Amino acid sequence: MVPNHRYSFFSGSILALIILVTVFSLGCALRPTVAGKWQDVKGPATVRFGADGVFHAVDNEGMAVSGxxxxxxxxEIQFEVNHDEARPEVIRARMVLEEDRMVLIFPGDDEVQTYRRLP
Structure with a gap:
């Protein structure tokens, strides 16, 4: 029997595609997500990130904000904080995200906030 080179090329391409999709899926699955509730490690402040791109936060003094x-x-993460009768305030921060820990570094004053994921 004479080998069909087109068939072997096609099956090799399918195998390569399956391997590529599997590796990509594993890479995405291992990346932690910001969605969920987090608490400041130095105080009672909390922030809840929804999968829909909405956040709700309460600072250490009990003031609530959302956006x-x-x-x-x-x-990097960018917040648009809603204020009554004013345009949203845009705040950017560098973010280090691990499974149960998130560090936000705000430029300008180099403020660092560390949060732990709540169950």
């Missing part, structure tokens, strides 16, 4: 957030790349 939207957007992840920019692997290490």
């Amino acid at each position: 939207t957030y957007r992840l920019k790349g692997n290490d």
Whole structure:
């Protein structure tokens, strides 16, 4: 029997595609997500990130704010904080995200906030 080179090329391409999709899926599955509730490690402040891009936060003094957030790349987050009768305030921060720990570094004053994921 004469081998069919077109068939072997096609089956090799399918196998390569399956391997590529599997590796990509595993890479995405291992990346932690920001969605969920987090608490400041130094106080009672909390922030809850929804999968829909909405956040709700309460600072250490009990003041609540909300708005939207957007992840920019692997290490930046942008908040749009809603204020009564005013345009949203845009705040950007560098973000280090691990499974149960999130560090936000705010430029300008280099303020660092560390949070732990709540169950």
